[in-house]
Amino acid sequence: MEPYPAGCENLLPRERFGISRSLCGGIWESLRCQSRRACVLPPWRRSSSPYCPLSWLCTVLLWLVAAPSWAQSTATLQGTVTDTQGAIVPGASVTATNEATGVQRTVTTDSAGHYQMAALPVGSYRLDARLAGFQPKVVNAIRLEVAQTVVLNVQLGLSGVSEEIAVTAEAPVIESATTSVGQVINQRTVQEIPLNGRHFVDLGLLIPGSVAPSQTGFLTAPLRGQGSFAFNTAGNREDTVNFMVNGVNLNDQVQNQITFQPSINTVSEFKVDNQTLSAEYGRSSGAVVNIATRSGTNSFHGELFEFYRNQDLDARNFFNVASQPQSPFKRNQFGANLGGPLAKNKAFFFVTYEGLRQRQQLDFNSGVLSDAQRAAVQPAPPDPGRERHQRHRSPALHRHGRREREHRPVDGRRESPALGQRHPARLLRVPEGPPG
Template structure:
């Protein structure tokens, strides 16, 4: 066992370095001063999550500076207290992923037991980082129109982002790996990087979004479009950081159902004028979320589910053999210089007509004599012989998808946080 110990230690160190690079949290920093503006050392600081009640403690150094790292995104109240001064509370402030929020605190002389002063915090400017981008909050995700509930559609609202295939940002593209994604600042769409709770969720085939959670389950989507930190140095386009919601001290959740049916849609003007019926589209998206405490101020859970059932229909074109060809008379091919030859002797058939005796394959004979299995042309084809796209049919397709997430957070002590997530989407 002893020879294996160095390798185990090395593996732990390598894993730890990888975990550090996964940016899923934010931080708060600032300076604490007295009424004269002098820095105050040894002031107890606490950033308390409003939803969970979990405190994250810190203390100012000799220069009066404090830093609280690895804070999950959410709303926080920042408090400062020391002997001889009133306890000050600033908040709530909303902290985003990868954000370094600066909150300076000016203390007032007074009794520590006096009433707490809760001071509203102005919108925080990003002064500790040069990264540019935007954040799509959960309110935007659930309030703005989303055809097919594909959050990637909202990415093109970010400054510098465009797409040449907006129609591909649909329900089917979301699940089948064919969906579009934005081109940011002139970069190719393959140069984006997508992360969910710090884990890479890119489709390795073409760098698409490999997994998209239910939008009701997303806390926020942070989009970095320029000057991103070294931890996002994998790509030249945008870094899209998705964060799943977590549980709180109160139970919360929702249920939803979205319906689309062609019977509720108006027909297009020209289609209606030509007597063409509405294209069939029946889509049902349903699901819900639930979160709450397992132990107040200590352990929390969050789960979500979303199901999608979609049925579509529309015209589809195909090329089939004309009736004469099925009986052995593809003689029109001669006009193109195409000669039909005997596969056994390679000799050409006179007039390009195949004798009936040579059509001996029972499978071919059955197909050629059964229009229900191999239909005859019903459409005016294109091309020199009119056999290309000479068959039109009503093609029907079905999309069925069911996905779920489960997340747990545990705060065993004031300095430790353990989180885990499980996501499932059958292929």
């Protein structure tokens, strides 16, 4: 790049605009002064800001030209329009109307008589197909579920008189438009089935081949009344499940578990794909859980709720013997939600709140080592509640990828108290919790 024309250096100090000059070099070359007698600077070069506006322009352009990415929490409706003789009908107008919101999507059949509507929100639809010279046909109660592709072929009859044919759609027994194998937990199941803890992940156990993680599983085991953060399905570990809400990944990048569980009131339905996933999915080798959230409709609807539990209706903990008082437990789950239209047939809202207040007593059983045992001069007594790691000369012990405490000798060998420890004198002489 040539230097700025004479006189421009005083207007644009190189020390200040060194970065901007490198970013905007191409534009400067096209707008640089044609004469050394006069220097006409581009408008953005007259700014006192040290940042090149070209970078802001590029950012805006990226947002504008970015290709849309359809969320997999929607559905697809497609099919072929023919006449009564089976001949294709190109140019027919096909309109799908959401029966709850009134939102419409209209397409025209191509030269092969085929139509397709992608990224339709889940719900119940009405399909209207019509073309001049043919009887209009309306198909009602078309149920679209999350991540589903529905094939609906329409047959139009020749029009002798002005009339309209209306039929009711039937749910397909086999989904022939995709190879994925999965099951949908619909809105009625999500909203009406009793659910302890109100965590939608627990409903995944209704899918054939799904089980709750064991106490020795890779991720967090189910807690008292709080459900689990994952489930095992189709023989895969729980850390191979990929959760997506409205097409956005919800998994933690470290343990690959769900980062947060949406309130059950916000979940419309979800689908668990166990095998033969479509090409748009990746990242995980196990199941894919597609979650579709609820939306407002043309009518206002809402609810208030509270669920209360205490120890009187709970079974005793295994270690809470009958001679001891039962561990205290009180839990309140409460909240509200409201949905409705912002503009009829155009824009809608749905808001929800859920609170949790839980008071309980947790019992931990752990042995306490004596001073002699901590100094490794006396064998520790057997402790069925503690993991038995054998002491060795490695500076660290690892189990399941986690660093273990190294100062717990559990065998009977005499060892130096400094063996495997950098600072044995710094060990606190207090009971400790379970190994982490």
